[in-house]
Amino acid sequence: xxxxxxxxxxxxxxxxERVDEFKxxxxxxxxxxxxxxxxxxxxxxxxxxxxxxxxxxxxELIFTGSRNQIKETLRNAGYRFYNTKSEYIYRSxxxxxxxxxxxxxxxxxxxxxxxxxxxxxxLGMKEASHFLRNxxxxxxxxxxxxxLRYLSEHVGFQGKMTSKRRYLELESLxxxxxxxxxxxxxxxxxxxxxxxxxKLAK
Numbered sequence: 001x002x003x004x005x006x007x008x009x010x011x012x013x014x015x016x017e018r019v020d021e022f023k024x025x026x027x028x029x030x031x032x033x034x035x036x037x038x039x040x041x042x043x044x045x046x047x048x049x050x051x052x053x054x055x056x057x058x059x060e061l062i063f064t065g066s067r068n069q070i071k072e073t074l075r076n077a078g079y080r081f082y083n084t085k086s087e088y089i090y091r092s093x094x095x096x097x098x099x100x101x102x103x104x105x106x107x108x109x110x111x112x113x114x115x116x117x118x119x120x121x122x123l124g125m126k127e128a129s130h131f132l133r134n135x136x137x138x139x140x141x142x143x144x145x146x147x148l149r150y151l152s153e154h155v156g157f158q159g160k161m162t163s164k165r166r167y168l169e170l171e172s173l174x175x176x177x178x179x180x181x182x183x184x185x186x187x188x189x190x191x192x193x194x195x196x197x198x199k200l201a202k
Contacts, residue, residue: 001154005191006181015190018200019138022186026103026136031063033099033135034092038062040131041088041122043144045081054079062089063096088122095120103135110137125167129186138186141171150192 005011025032035055042051055062057077061069067090074082095102106113110132117128129140141147143161151157151170155177161167171185178185190200 001195002177002181002188002191005195006183011191011194014200015187015194018190019187022134022138023136025134028135030097030100033103034096035062036134037092037095037099037120037123037131038089040127040134041092042079042085043130044085044122044124044127046079050079053077058089063093066090085122091121103137106132106137110139113137114140125164126161129171133186133189138184141174141185142189143167143170143174144189146196147174147189147192149196 025036038058039051039055042054046054054074054077058065058070058073061073065073067086070089071082071086074086079085102113102116105116114125114128114132117123117131118125120128123131126143130142132140133142148157148161151173155173157170157173159166161170174188175185178188181188183191194200
């Protein structure tokens with residue numbers, strides 16, 4: 001199925017357009033990177049679309065809002081985990097100003113940069129990988145429920161994401177799949193998302 005999607009010229013053009021956005025983000029400033037970080041915090045245990053809506057509602061509050069302002073905005077936006085995520089977002093400001101330095105580290109070693117991102121409350125392996133992909137580093141896999149569903153239906157994987165070790169094992173498998181399709185692994189999940197949802201995620 002994925003090979004057929006990759007061979008679809010119209011879809012491939014849309015995917016490449018999205019990849020160009022990621023690459024443009026790599027050259028963007030700290031504030032753009034921080035918005036991407038907050039988006040990735042919001043996607044944890046939430047759908048991407050609810051997270052993106054919540055980010056739009058927050059606007060500049062991610063930079064200037066109090067804990068309570070962030071919490072109330074998330075709650076009014078219908079976002080479920082407004083208490084926990086408002087705290088994570090508020091505390092994440094301590095890394096604002098240092099994200100581009102993490103990017104410099106990623107230029108040398110993306111996996112080491114991901115380890116650095118895991119020190120931020122609210123980021124796990126998936127979220128840290130999502131952030132790196134969205135700022136232009138395409139050699140890490142974003143393993144969310146859609147990707148797990150794909151692996152279950154087409155590769156025979158059974159079970160849940162239970163550990164960092166399991167994440168790395170599945171990332172290695174996804175890199176093998178992406179290699180056979182002539183893709184970078186950070187692009188593969190766009191096709192998997194599309195195969196399941198009919199949409200291209202950010």
